[in-house]
Amino acid sequence: MTEYYEDIQLRLIDIIDLYPEKNRKKLGLDLLQRIIERMEETYKGCDTCQFYQDLIEEIITKIENDDKTYKKDMRTVKAHLLKEHHLLEEGFFMAIFMILGVIVGIVLGTVFSNLPVFLGFGISFGVTIGSMIDAIAKKKNKVL
């Protein structure tokens, strides 16, 4: 680990310690931690990621000073990682397959005149398949 990332991680851990667990997700601290961990690999071959290292420092400073505009900066870095480094958002397939499940459930429920049963079946089928594929994507290190 380089000195930069060591320093950033320590500052982030200090911040995380200040917040109860349920606030961390809302504030995006868990995501920020994953972004930093990911960038520790991606910065080596990517000028943009190297450039964003300063932005990450700014984000941390903003959080330390309770400046909420850090969320916009974080979206910028996240968008870069998703697009240029071909990563997926957490729960990406779950969201897609749940929508598919609802659609299939509505269609079959209408055809067989039993909407509640088929809708329920469609949703649970979508959640099951979606979370399975999400788990595979995570295992393959494709999820931010």
Ligand SMILES: [Zn+2]
């Ligand atoms: Zn990059």
